[in-house]
Amino acid sequence: MARKDNQQVESQKQELNQDAIQEEEVESNERELSGWIRYVFLAIAVIGALYHIIVLNFAPQDPWVFRSTHLVFGLVLGLLLFPGWGSKKNKIHIIDWILILVSIYIGYYIYANLDQLLFRMGVAPTDMDVYVSIAGILIIIELTRRTSGWVLPILAGVFVAYAYLGPYLPGILQHQGYSVERFVTYIFGLDGVFGVTLDVSSKYIVLFIIFGAFLQISKVGQYFIDVAFAIAGGMRGGPAKVSVFSSGLMGMMNGTSAGNAVATGSLTIPLMKKVGYTPRFAAATEATASAGGQLLPPIMGAGAFIMAEILGVKYSEIILAALIPAILYFVSVYFMIDFEALKRGMKGLSRDKLPKFKDIAKQSYLILPIILLITMLVNGYSIILSGTVGIVSSLVASWFSKSTRMGIKKTALALELGMKQSIQLIAVIATAGIIVGVIALTGVGMRFSSMLLAIADSNVLLALIFAMLLSIILGMGMPTTAAYAIAASVVAPGLIKIGIDPLVAHMFVFYYAVISAITPPVALASYAASGIAGTDPMRTAFTSFKLGLAAYIVPFMFFYSPELLMTSETGLEIILVTITALIGVYLLAAAAQGWFYKAYAGWLVRSMLFVAAISLIYVNYMLDFVALVLVLVAGFIQWKIGHNSSEEKAG
Structure with a gap:
């Protein structure tokens, strides 16, 4: 069994080394105005x-x-x-x-x-x-x-x-x-x-897209990527970890998973391919990280603005509630790519090819606009004032260096870029408004609520699964903001009607609206990234689905353990639930990637790890004990495989 597993790992490495596909340019559908x-x-x-x-x-x-x-x-x-x-x-x-x-x-x-x-x-x-x-x-x-x-x-x-x-x-x-x-x-x-x-589009989204454009023109966006390369570029599979960090941050601000996958993927995907990831895995990593950026506070791809408006709560409550689930998502994706690097024996980029820390430190002032924005939002300042101060501070921060300085011309280009990047969102949000209007006029949303209520009478879990599938289907092929707006009108009222807290209900449908961008068969972010990598779109979509697997389970985690949304008054409860959830997503990544305790994991071990991960969803000491036993047994099996393999090599 051990020999078979080792042969499988070796064949995977050989397949990787033989797989080299030239990068393809993604043709833009925009006019070249002159x-x-x-x-x-x-x-x-x-x-x-x-x-x-x-x-x-x-x-x-x-x-x-x-x-x-x-x-x-x-x-x-x-x-x-x-x-x-x-x-x-x-x-x-x-x-x-x-x-x-x-x-x-x-x-x-x-x-x-x-x-x-x-x-x-x-x-x-x-x-x-x-x-x-x-x-x-x-x-x-x-x-x-x-x-x-x-x-x-x-x-x-x-x-x-x-x-x-x-x-x-x-x-x-x-x-x-x-x-x-x-x-x-x-x-x-x-x-x-x-x-x-x-x-919400006119008041908040366009303002933050303009803010993102100023960050782009003032080189703050590139600074994020440089910091990511300096920190993670030398690790095993470094460029993939850089992609998770940089794409998450940029996706948080620009509000479109597919657009971000193209923008940052043009840099990260070729580098991932160079260190040994297959083109398909590289594209899937970029797509998964870009989609996850919509889940990352404080901006959350503008979807959080709509949520705060619909719920009538402070924006700071939304970003606080979204923090731990977002961490779980990115931790899961990190382990997914780390296990992939371990399986393939990959290394990171050499230090001489990475940005130098002293150069990064000299430009640390570029991150001040982000720090200022987060500070203002958390301290209760209005979204409009915070976004405006962010724009102005980006302009001021650019003046500290000749290479980043924004004069009149660059400022005009940043304003133009902001409106240019807003066009798609304005169009899709207006079209989403048509759908929302039909839902309000016909009352079909309440009919779906009645359907969910009928299902929940027999099984709440079944109602949640139905709500998950409906949110994903409604979001397929659409930018995140429009996907959430529609799901919030059709699905969220039904969840609230069956007794789920409004914040939990809206966060639940928001997650599935976001990950519809990496869910086959219509996975926009995966398709966009596959164009950069030059790989099959559908196969890329299924790989993205596997890498983002945690996002399909995290909403059930914060339903059964609302402490993950920081709703508990006891800090100890939040800490304990977060720790078990982190262990759960680690086990989930190990099960999905088939790698545990320094060795390839067979289907038996993977099944045990998956059950253990699911057991940690609900706050229950008995289920936690079951998860512990399963992990120990899986670890023993893996140790035995590694021990037998060592004896064979010694023999």
Whole structure:
């Protein structure tokens, strides 16, 4: 048995050494703007970024006017940047110009008729209200198609169809039906497109994306990567551990798993391949770390802003509750890649190829904006003020070195980059608003709540599994923020109705909305990373699923042990539960990777480790004892394998 296991490890190493695939460039679907159009785009983007900063801090506007202007900026910039079809994609088509003018008119129409629209939209609309609403909905869906593909537009289409087909459907799906006039004006009102999702996008998300752009232009983002390489680059499988650290931090700020996988993966994936990871494993590691960034406080990819708004709690409560589960996730991913490195006998990069600590220390001032931001958020300052101070402090921090200094030109580029990176999120969040509006109008969310309640009457665990699957399915193919917004409308109310604490319920669906980005068959982050690595997208998705396995179990951990969300008044309880949870994710990683106690683990040992990990989910001394016994037995088996192997070599 030992000889067979050793041969398997050797064959894995040989397969790794033979597997070398050239890196492929990921083709962008953006136009390459040039000439006067390039300057027009720059001007609109800079004005848009400054408009948001000024209005949020100094000149408040009516919420509907502000949200509609926010949307118009996204539509205009998106239609300029993203072509609708492939031929002559760098030339802006006459149809795009027409759509741009219509988008601007929609914003003007809302501004000019605000007082009347507040009372008649969705109730007694005029013909022009209907035309404006239909045009707005179609342009939003078209821009979402251009920026994010067909998945979300198709899902929105399904919900729109449901609004009309409801009278003909059986059972809990049936509803009375609605006229076109009422439906489109309701959806294009404050309960749909311009509801809570676009409210959070206009107030918080765009501000933090601009903050992330300033970090990028001021080289703070690169500084994170340099620090990660200096600390972890020399460890076994170092570049993969760097990917976990840097991609987690960058993913936390930019709000899109797939985009982050491409941005940081272009650096980390080739390095992972150089030290011996297969292209598929390298891409999966990057995708898993990028998705995990959405779970990492204090920004959590902007999803936390929506959660705080929906729950009506302080933002600091959300980030405090998210801290331990995020640590569990990244600890699990770390052990996954460490076991992979052990199995393959890999080493890290040589010290002469890594950034020097003294150079890192000289630029330590670059991390001050992040420290300042976290300090302000934890101490209860408003999200808007904290984000604005973060932007200004990034600008100031850049002035301390000539290599990072941001003048007028770089500042304008940072403002432009912030609005450019906001386009996709504005589009998908507006489309998510369409879906949320249909859910509110038809009451289908409450019907799902009733279904969950019926399931929970017989088995709460079964209800949670159903909620998990539904959250993942609703989130597949969508950016994290939109995925959570929809899951929060459909699934979370049902969990709350069956008696689960609102914070636990929303954190539960948030986790599964996030990891839908690495869940086959539609795993956007995995597909994006596979393009960088030049490997099969579906196989990469399944490897990502394995690496992120802890994320599928952690929500059940904090349901059965809410102390993980720091809800307990006793610090000792939180510490004990955290320790057992850390042991659990370690055992889970060992079971998934088939490596325990310095040797390859067979299916018997892996099964024992998996059961032990699951046993540690619930706070129960008997189950903890069972887990301890299983680990000791598994350790003895592994020791015996290693002992026999040593005797064979000696013989």
